[in-house]
Amino acid sequence: MAREKDTRLFIRLDLDYADHPKIIGLSDAAFRAHVTMMLYSRKYMTDGVLSGPVANRLGSQWDTDVLAELQSNDANAPSLLRREDGSYELHGFADMQETRAxxxxxxxxxxxxxxxxxxxxxxxxxxxxxxxxxxxxxxxxxxTETETDREVAKATSTRTARGSRIDPQWMPSREDIAAIAEQCPGLDTQTEHRSFVDYWISVAGAKGVKLDWSATWRNWMRRKFEERGGMAVRQGGPKPTAGDRARAIADEFRKEGL
Known part of the structure; x- marks a missing residue:
């Protein structure tokens, strides 16, 4: 049976909201008032602005002066700001919630x-x-946010099927590193990896989009190895085994945070 779409509206609160220095010191009444104001603004799409009568009505649900408390919980950026026209503004509302536009x-x-x-x-x-x-x-x-999430997931799936540009933090897998260590002994893989990422970041247009960055990386390394005559770079000492080369390259990547 198909699941019915949730048509309710939602606000966004990060997991650190209750522990934020501006919020944790609020009274229970001021805490509830702040959340209630955010819910009201999101529901009626006021972009975090509350008229004076609305703010007073929401704040009057409790005995304490929650409006004054919310206007003084931080010296530079209190949770609630009083505007010149007598209305109020929730600080940072547009940073977390969708605006009307x-x-x-x-x-x-x-x-x-x-x-x-x-x-x-x-x-x-x-x-x-x-x-x-x-x-x-x-x-x-x-x-609803659920519908938005579906659209984002669909767009991500489409981009993946069509390939993607390289992430500056992209790294080859351990299997790729071991394979190149075996096939290209002596190649300075760490230096070549930096050149590989820098090159593909700079390539504009469709040419810079690849379906399989692992395969592209392996081909790059093999080509660089061939360009250098397929000769080991390291000189002197006993010839390392394939396992030694794979472990050494992996250690280099870990040391550099790659």
Missing amino acids: EIDARTARNRANGAKGGRPKKPKETQSVTGSGGDSGAQTKAE
């Missing part, structure tokens, strides 16, 4: 995708309900 832009993109057949049509019951109110009511509400 972002919601409108995402909704417009989703509608455009739907017009192109990129999204399944809604059941008739849903269309009749949302369509009756024009652009008000359910249509003006932001879509």
Whole structure:
């Protein structure tokens, strides 16, 4: 049985919210008031701005003066700011929550995708309900975070199937390192790895997109080995075994944090 989509709206709170120096010292009433204000602003898409009457109504649910407490819990960036026009602003709201402009832009993109057949049509019951109110009511509400996550996952899957550009922190696997140590004895793999990453970061356009960076890395190393005549770089001493070379290269990568 298909799972029904959760149509509720959500706010984002990082896991350190309750332990933040500005929050941990608040009274229980001020803590609840701050969360309630964020919920209100997200629900009605006010971008963290609350009118004076609304802020006073939300704050008057408790005996303590929570508005004053939220305006004084930090010397430089208190949780609540009083504006010149008498309204209030939740500090940093737009850094964590979607703004009205972002919601409108995402909704417009989703509608455009739907017009192109990129999204399944809604059941008739849903269309009749949302369509009756024009652009008000359910249509003006932001879509849920769950739906956004699905879109991000779909886009990531598409990018993966088409290849990707190299991550500056990309590293070969232990198996790749061992294979090159066996096939290209004496090659300075650590130096070549840096050159490999720098080169592909600088390549513009589709040429810099690869489906398999591991295979690209191995081919690079083999080519560099051949360009140097296939000769070992190290001079003197007993010839190391394949196992010795693999362990040495792996140690070099670990020392450099690669």
